[in-house]
Structures are given as structure tokens and as C-alpha cells.
Amino acid sequence: GAVVSQHPSRVICKSGTSVKIECRSLDFQATTMFWYRQFPKQSLMLMATSNEGSKATYEQGVEKDKFLINHASLTLSTLTVTSAHPEDSSFYICSAVVWRGSTDTQYFGPGTRLTVL
Amino acid sequence: AQRVTQPEKLLSVFKGAPVELKCNYSYSGSPELFWYVQYSRQRLQLLLRHISRESIKGFTADLNKGETSFHLKKPFAQEEDSAMYYCALRDTGGFKTIFGAGTRLFVKA
Numbered sequence: 191g192a193v194v195s196q197h198p199s200r201v202i203c204k205s206g207t208s209v210k211i212e213c214r215s216l217d218f219q220a221t222t223m224f225w226y227r228q229f230p231k232q233s234l235m236l237m238a239t240s241n242e243g244s245k246a247t248y249e250q251g252v253e254k255d256k257f258l259i260n261h262a263s264l265t266l267s268t269l270t271v272t273s274a275h276p277e278d279s280s281f282y283i284c285s286a287v288v289w290r291g292s293t294d295t296q297y298f299g300p301g302t303r304l305t306v307l
Numbered sequence: 308a309q310r311v312t313q314p315e316k317l318l319s320v321f322k323g324a325p326v327e328l329k330c331n332y333s334y335s336g337s338p339e340l341f342w343y344v345q346y347s348r349q350r351l352q353l354l355l356r357h358i359s360r361e362s363i364k365g366f367t368a369d370l371n372k373g374e375t376s377f378h379l380k381k382p383f384a385q386e387e388d389s390a391m392y393y394c395a396l397r398d399t400g401g402f403k404t405i406f407g408a409g410t411r412l413f414v415k416a
Contacts, residue, residue, distance in 0.1 A: 194350075222402060233393065233406045234351075283351070287402065296404065298351040 192218045192288045196299035203274055204307055211269045211302045213284030219264035220286035224296070225257075228281040240267040274306040309334050311396050311407035319413045320384050328379040328410045330368075330394030340370055340377040341395040341404070351393070354379075364388070384414045 193216040203209050213223055221242045226234040238259050239247040246259035256278075258270040267286075271278055283301040287294050310333040320326050332338065340357040355363045357370040357377060368379045377394060394407040 224402070224404075233408045236403060236405070239402060285351075294402075295353055300350045 192216075192286070192295075192297040194220075194284065194286050194297045194299040196282075196284055196302050198302060199300065200303040200305070202305045202307065205275055206273055208270055208272045209274055209304060211271070211282055211284075211304070213267045213269070213286070213299055215265045215286045215297075218286075218288055220267075220288070221264060222287045223261060223267040224285045224287075225259060225267075225269050226283045226285070228283060228301075230281075234283060237269075242267075271304065274304070276306045279304055279306045309396060309398075309405050311394050311405050313392075313394050313407035313410045315410045316408070317411045317413065319415060321415050322386055323383050326381050326384040326388070326412065326414075328392050328394075328412065330377045330379065330407060332375050332377065332394075332396050334375075334396055334398075337399045339397045339399055340368070341397065342366070342368055342377075342379050343393040343395055343406075345391040345393070347390070354392070384412075386414045386416060388412060389414045 195214045197212045201209055223240040225237045227237055228234050236249050237252045240259045240261040242261045242264050248254045256272055261267040281301050281303050285296045285298045312331045314329050342354040343351050344354040345351045366381045368377050370377050391409050391411050393409045395404050397404045
């Protein structure tokens with residue numbers, strides 16, 4: 191199956207700093223990737239859809255200037271949390287879409303736990 | 308509005324007992340429904356989708372449009388089925404996926 195990696199797996203930063211999270215498709219090319227966040231004991235909430243070579247599409251309520259997404263290649267999307275605050279502490283998960291024939295499947299990364307002090 | 312509801316946060320059953328994880332949805336179009344599973348310390352992965360009409364690891368799910376439900380069932384639960392299960396909905400032909408809150412299944416020996 192397809193493998194999606196995320197780096198780092200966990201990060202602790204000070205309030206006001208920026209943090210970059212990478213999402214890579216290891217053995218396939220992904221024109222579309224998704225970024226989710228998950229609060230403790232809650233479901234995944236879609237933040238944005240990342241499309242290679244174009245601007246990301248953000249969900250309602252997600253600040254695009256705070257959560258910068260760059261999908262510069264077919265195997266890499268990055269999420270930068272700018273001027274992070276404690277309320278940004280969460281589990282961030284990316285996924286990438288793989289097409290096999292007419293069927294697409296989302297493969298998820300292992301997630302990145304962000305803690306903002 | 309699109310919504311996926313999983314009414315049970317936790318479901319505990321004995322090994323060998325039947326299990327049903329409930330999922331109801333609200334959607335005004337023609338949705339695709341999925342079940343995802345997350346085993347302990349592993350990433351989220353697709354379990355099954357309604358259009359495939361398949362049985363994976365003994366689990367099946369039937370889309371009931373009249374009741375707007377997509378319950379996940381298995382006749383005989385196994386300990387290795389213990390995991391977090393998420394029901395999800397997607398617009399047909401689209402990419403955006405809406406997840407339910409999840410149900411933790413615990414299968415007791």
C-alpha cells in the first residue's frame with residue numbers, strides 16, 4: 191500500500207514561534223493532500239485541501255494566514271503554523287490521495303503532535 | 308449541513324459476540340460512505356467503503372438511504388478488532404471527507 195510520512199512526529203515550541211510540518215508521499219505521487227487537526231478525544235477536522243502547484247483550499251473558520259500550506263511538489267506538502275499559540279496545540283494529520291483505476295483511496299500519515307508552551 | 312453522527316463513544320463486547328457500530332449521516336446529495344479504523348499506536352486506515360460492497364476482516368456495512376445510516380457490523384468480534392472506528396462521508400466525485408466523532412470498540416476476552 192501507499193505510505194505517507196510526516197515530520198516531525200512531535201514538536202514543542204514557544205508561543206509566538208512558527209512551526210513547519212512536512213507531509214511526504216514516499217512511493218507515489220500525490221496531486222492532492224489533506225491536512226486535518228484532531229483535538230484530544232475528538233474527531234478529525236479537515237483544515238485544508240492542498241493541491242500541487244496551486245493555492246490550498248481552506249475550510250471555513252481556518253485562518254489561511256496562520257496555517258500556511260505549500261504543496262510545491264508531487265510528493266511533499268508542508269503546513270506552517272505561524273505565530274503559534276497554546277490553543278494551536280493539537281494533533282495534525284495529513285493524508286494523500288491515491289488513484290487506482292477509477293477508485294481513490296486516502297492514505298494517512300502518522301500525525302504530528304504540536305505542543306505550544 | 309453535512310454531518311456524521313456516531314452515537315456511541317465506547318462499545319464494549321465479549322469475544323465472539325456480534326458487534327454493531329452505529330453511524331448516521333445528514334447529507335443533501337449523493338454521498339459516499341466509509342469506515343476507517345485506527346488500531347493502537349497505528350495510523351488511520353480505510354476499512355471499507357459502501358460502493359465496494361465488500362467484507363473486510365469480517366466487517367460489513369450497508370448503506371441505508373431511507374434511514375441515512377451506514378452501520379458497521381461483524382457477527383463474531385475478535386480481540387484484535389479492538390480499535391477506534393470512524394465513520395466518514397464524502398460527496399460523490401469530491402474529495403472533502405467529513406468524519407464522525409469515532410467509536411472505541413473494546414473486545415473483551
